[in-house]
Amino acid sequence: MASTISTGLFNSWDVTNFVVNQGHGVKGLAEMGLETLPKPYVQPLEERITMSKTTHEESIPIIDVSNWNDPNVADSICNAAEKWGFFQIVNHGVPIHVLENVKDAAHGFFGLPAEEKRMYLKDHSPTNNVRFGTSFSPQAEKALEWKDYLSLFYVSDDEATAFWPPVCKDEALEFVKKSELVIRRLLEVLMKRLNVKEIDKTKELLLMGSKRINLNYYPKCPNPNLTVGVGRHSDVSALTLLLQDDIGGLYVRKMDGNSWIHVPPISESLVINVGDALQIMSNGRYKSIEHRVTANGSKNRVSVPIFVNPRPFDVIGPLLEVLENGEKPMYKQVLYSDYVKHFFKKAHDGKDTLEFAKI
Numbered sequence: 001m002a003s004t005i006s007t008g009l010f011n012s013w014d015v016t017n018f019v020v021n022q023g024h025g026v027k028g029l030a031e032m033g034l035e036t037l038p039k040p041y042v043q044p045l046e047e048r049i050t051m052s053k054t055t056h057e058e059s060i061p062i063i064d065v066s067n068w069n070d071p072n073v074a075d076s077i078c079n080a081a082e083k084w085g086f087f088q089i090v091n092h093g094v095p096i097h098v099l100e101n102v103k104d105a106a107h108g109f110f111g112l113p114a115e116e117k118r119m120y121l122k123d124h125s126p127t128n129n130v131r132f133g134t135s136f137s138p139q140a141e142k143a144l145e146w147k148d149y150l151s152l153f154y155v156s157d158d159e160a161t162a163f164w165p166p167v168c169k170d171e172a173l174e175f176v177k178k179s180e181l182v183i184r185r186l187l188e189v190l191m192k193r194l195n196v197k198e199i200d201k202t203k204e205l206l207l208m209g210s211k212r213i214n215l216n217y218y219p220k221c222p223n224p225n226l227t228v229g230v231g232r233h234s235d236v237s238a239l240t241l242l243l244q245d246d247i248g249g250l251y252v253r254k255m256d257g258n259s260w261i262h263v264p265p266i267s268e269s270l271v272i273n274v275g276d277a278l279q280i281m282s283n284g285r286y287k288s289i290e291h292r293v294t295a296n297g298s299k300n301r302v303s304v305p306i307f308v309n310p311r312p313f314d315v316i317g318p319l320l321e322v323l324e325n326g327e328k329p330m331y332k333q334v335l336y337s338d339y340v341k342h343f344f345k346k347a348h349d350g351k352d353t354l355e356f357a358k359i
């Protein structure tokens, strides 16, 4: 297989089999020293991220959250969630060594031999809560995405200790734990503007009852302009907290429509975005914004999102507190796991998942 791939004499089935089924991932492909991008990764023109569609001149807000009691901080967060759906926070209190360790651990996991990573493919993994994969939804995609990932659904410390891959479990778990306070503070602030005075146990579970941490790996790509790292999508979470390294490549759709704004890496910052579940619960007030990631021609990139979600069996819809003022509901009540399954069963398609919940 190695020689057929490196001489370019291979077909789409070979590539998909090697990358997806055999678990080499796109990293295995990249490391064969390819000179051109294999066909299954060539994206249609309209999905490629070209310079003419992007801007580095504008920026999503950068908010210093060192003082949570400052009303300006709360205002900035809520305004950003309404206007941009995305912002970066600095001085958030998650220790720098926790951030550095989890990025190193991501490199550690993807640096394992394919035989070890393969144990976590969907069909081999000892649990449904640990999944190594590539692209987004290879079975449903017309063109694959240039990304491998490890997805870890947090159930309990004991379950994580027993099943998460040893090379990254402590670091991933530490990141989940150390980010709990900042997640809670963000949600408290966001809820206040929605007329929710206090996050009681029921609300806590609805907003942050389940968490998923993904380790994303985007290897160096031979023709980065022909493909994407991640295609246009919005997250299905309530809130996502994303750690990126210093390479860059994340773009966010500007609210006005057609331009894409780069999210520049800022050392020690975290990127926060509103997900579909919070857009639904806020009846459209907070925006879950489309984003995408470019492939990079010279460097390997890692990112680590924590998706903060309702529990799979929760039913979500616009909050009563939001509708109390007579607002018409824009979304129906949906079972959260139905919503997430709908997301995973199709290729990335921008914001179309939300149609599933629209009235």
Ligand SMILES: COc1cc(/C=C/C(=O)SCCNC(=O)CCNC(=O)[C@H](O)C(C)(C)COP(=O)(O)OP(=O)(O)OC[C@H]2O[C@@H](n3cnc4c(N)ncnc43)[C@H](O)[C@@H]2OP(=O)(O)O)ccc1O
Residues within 6 Å of the ligand: 122, 128, 131, 133, 135, 136, 139, 149, 151, 153, 210, 212, 230, 231, 233, 235, 236, 237, 275, 307, 309, 310, 311, 312, 336, 337, 338, 340, 341, 344, 345
């Ligand atoms: C991977 O690249 C991505 C990912 C993303 C993710 C963005 C997010 O916002 S993730 C937050 C999602 N929320 C949750 O995980 C919390 C709630 N969880 C659930 O509701 C359930 O655990 C479940 C995810 C629906 C899985 O339920 P289960 O009953 O166990 O069903 P399955 O049969 O296992 O899965 C259904 C279907 O989904 C696919 N899938 C499941 N988990 C993942 C995963 N972690 N990554 C990718 N795909 C997954 C699974 O393959 C099943 O499809 P089949 O065709 O195989 O049947 C954003 C951008 C990215 O590029």
Ligand SMILES: O=C(O)CCC(=O)C(=O)O
Residues within 6 Å of the ligand: 214, 216, 230, 235, 242, 244, 249, 250, 291, 292, 293, 302, 303, 305
């Ligand atoms: O890698 C990134 O910067 C963003 C990844 C992303 O959007 C996701 O995993 O949902």
Ligand SMILES: [Fe+2]
Residues within 6 Å of the ligand: 233, 234, 235, 291
């Ligand atoms: Fe995302």
